[in-house]
Amino acid sequence: MSNHVSTYKPQSRMAKWWDDRLPIARLMHDSFVDFPTPRNLNYLWTFGGILSFCLVAQIVTGLVLAMHYQPSGADAFNSVERIRRDVNFGWMIRNFHAVGASMFFVAVYIHIFRGLYYGSYKAPREILWILGVLIFLAMMATAFMGYALPWGQMSFWGVTVITNLFSSLDGVVPGVGTAIVTWLWGGFSVSGATLNRFFSLHYLLPFVIMGLVILHVWALHVAGQNNPTGLDLKHKSDSVPMAPFAVMKDAVGLFAFLIVFAWFVFFLPDYLGHADNYIEANPLVTPPHIVPEWYFLPFYAILRAIPSKLGGVLAMFGAIAVLFFVPWLDTSRVRSTKYRPIYRWFFWLFVISCLALGYLGAKPADGIYVFWARVFTFYYFAHFLIVMPIVGLIETPKQLPRSITEDVLGPGKQTGGGMGIPAGAAAAPEKR
Numbered sequence: 001m002s003n004h005v006s007t008y009k010p011q012s013r014m015a016k017w018w019d020d021r022l023p024i025a026r027l028m029h030d031s032f033v034d035f036p037t038p039r040n041l042n043y044l045w046t047f048g049g050i051l052s053f054c055l056v057a058q059i060v061t062g063l064v065l066a067m068h069y070q071p072s073g074a075d076a077f078n079s080v081e082r083i084r085r086d087v088n089f090g091w092m093i094r095n096f097h098a099v100g101a102s103m104f105f106v107a108v109y110i111h112i113f114r115g116l117y118y119g120s121y122k123a124p125r126e127i128l129w130i131l132g133v134l135i136f137l138a139m140m141a142t143a144f145m146g147y148a149l150p151w152g153q154m155s156f157w158g159v160t161v162i163t164n165l166f167s168s169l170d171g172v173v174p175g176v177g178t179a180i181v182t183w184l185w186g187g188f189s190v191s192g193a194t195l196n197r198f199f200s201l202h203y204l205l206p207f208v209i210m211g212l213v214i215l216h217v218w219a220l221h222v223a224g225q226n227n228p229t230g231l232d233l234k235h236k237s238d239s240v241p242m243a244p245f246a247v248m249k250d251a252v253g254l255f256a257f258l259i260v261f262a263w264f265v266f267f268l269p270d271y272l273g274h275a276d277n278y279i280e281a282n283p284l285v286t287p288p289h290i291v292p293e294w295y296f297l298p299f300y301a302i303l304r305a306i307p308s309k310l311g312g313v314l315a316m317f318g319a320i321a322v323l324f325f326v327p328w329l330d331t332s333r334v335r336s337t338k339y340r341p342i343y344r345w346f347f348w349l350f351v352i353s354c355l356a357l358g359y360l361g362a363k364p365a366d367g368i369y370v371f372w373a374r375v376f377t378f379y380y381f382a383h384f385l386i387v388m389p390i391v392g393l394i395e396t397p398k399q400l401p402r403s404i405t406e407d408v409l410g411p412g413k414q415t416g417g418g419m420g421i422p423a424g425a426a427a428a429p430e431k432r
């Protein structure tokens, strides 16, 4: 996957035989052992590995759950209860999967904000970023359909509210929205048929995500990793081989993450969910407040902030679509926000806006809550469409270190340290 010169040396005749026919060990060695990694990466760079772990963990626990789960309107709710009570270690696997979805989103949000702070989306990493946004979309679709499966009240009404959004297209072409909703439901209301197709797609999508992640990591290995300075690798001393250095750091980060993960799995498994999902789905009783899972709340707040239904839907999808254009909306000459004295303030304002939208998404859509949701929705879009292009043009960045090594060791230190960066490892020409 990487474009640096291979340093792989088969250690046995068998390995040599294999390498001449299918050089998969070489690919792994060059991509994950000897790959030149910037020496100044901080712990925020461990989240890519953590996300890879989350994806595999969700697939493995999901496979086991699917062995016992019944995707029918009549049995789904009880089959989940049976998994928790009667299946050997079913409670643990189910908790791991349900808490795992939340942890996956915690990790992906940190990963995205890390990318935004350090300008990891800027050239030459645009495709890497766009693949990330596609992964994010696929993750949202997967989580949304997964939440339907326990067939509790929030599952049922969440599906009803969100699928109904498509009916707003009736305002554009009469009848089209309703036709799409009926098609999505597989009937004239949310029913067992809807649940069954959601189960099928929920099983499929993680493998699509897996494919996208492979492309994502491939693109990463072509461009090379960004780092807190945003500078490219220039000298041999700017990098260290991925193993053992970055791999060990990733292991420490993963371990810390797993402590928090385990805390929720074993002590607070239902904390991140909604109590109403312990009531079986009932089409005749609408819960007083229908709220999605916490990780959708900022987008839900944007949806409800706009007075028109179609406008709300467009704003909600627009809030994700705008991410695709970030590499071109940011006009700054430097990547890392660390060296951007003005933009830095706006970055934190953006973080506060996202948190505020998350808070407001869980509140009733009336009075002062709607007012503030509108204010923060405005800033959400203004950040990308006004702040990013304009601040990049008017701001004078702070003095950057001359190299990554200088950033770590202090001024005047260019070479020394570092462990054998292969020729061609300065992954890409610097584009400013």
Ligand code: HEM
Pocket (backbone or CB within 6 Å): 044, 045, 046, 047, 048, 049, 051, 052, 055, 108, 111, 112, 115, 118, 120, 121, 125, 128, 129, 131, 132, 133, 135, 136, 209, 213, 216, 217, 220, 224, 225, 226, 227
């Ligand atoms: C299943 C979800 C994902 C997985 C498994 C994943 C995996 C990875 C891995 C292993 C890395 C390298 C290590 C690191 O920089 O942390 C990485 C880097 C990166 N990812 Fe992701 N990623 C995912 C989602 C996303 C999303 C949603 C975005 C953005 C919308 C994104 C954007 C990036 C960028 C820009 C980099 C390069 C960072 C840098 O070098 O500074 N990723 N990803």
